[in-house]
Amino acid sequence: MKSQRVMLSALVGLLIIASLAACSGGTIGGTKAPVSGGSGGKSFNVTATEFEFKPNKFEVTAGQKITFKITNKGTVEHNFVILSPDGSQELSKITTQPGETQTLEFTPTEATTYPIDCNIAGHKEAGMVGELIVK
Ligand SMILES: [Cu+2]
Incomplete structure (x- = not known):
């Protein structure tokens, strides 16, 4: 008992x-951990020359943060412009001088294709274009 x-x-x-x-x-x-938006981003090294981007096709997932590292290995200024799907607006843009590397971050929200180009007169026409394909 x-x-x-x-x-x-x-x-x-x-x-x-x-x-x-x-x-x-x-x-x-339950303590609040700082939210550090690191939800598996993707980065691409891109070379710009006269007159192309290498590579020039980028496949990502919607909502994924993308970092483009653009290196200008050409002899003139080039820029890297991400356009709205219909091509009417510049969503993000970076300019590089010869020998320079610049970083551009972009988070696509829509599953669509965003055109990319270098908008310096004549460059796009000469082949400085690309595509950001978002799935
Ligand atoms: Cu260019």
Whole structure:
């Protein structure tokens, strides 16, 4: 009889400790971790020359942050412009001088194809174009 009661109170004690531990564990789990938007971005090294981008086709997933590292290995200024799907607006743009590397970040929201070009007069026509294909 007596040993049974001791067992019971020991069990209750264990339960209290267990629930306390669960509680404090919950508090630790609940502390706010800083959100660092690092949801698996993608980066591309792109070379710009007269008159092309290499590579010039980029496949990504919607919502994925993309980092383009554009290196100008040509002899004149080039830029790298991401256009709206219909080509009417410049969404993001970076300009590079010969020998320079510049970084451009872009997060596409739509699953579509964004045209890319160098908008310096005549360059697009000469072949400085690309595509950002978002799935
Ligand atoms: Cu150019």
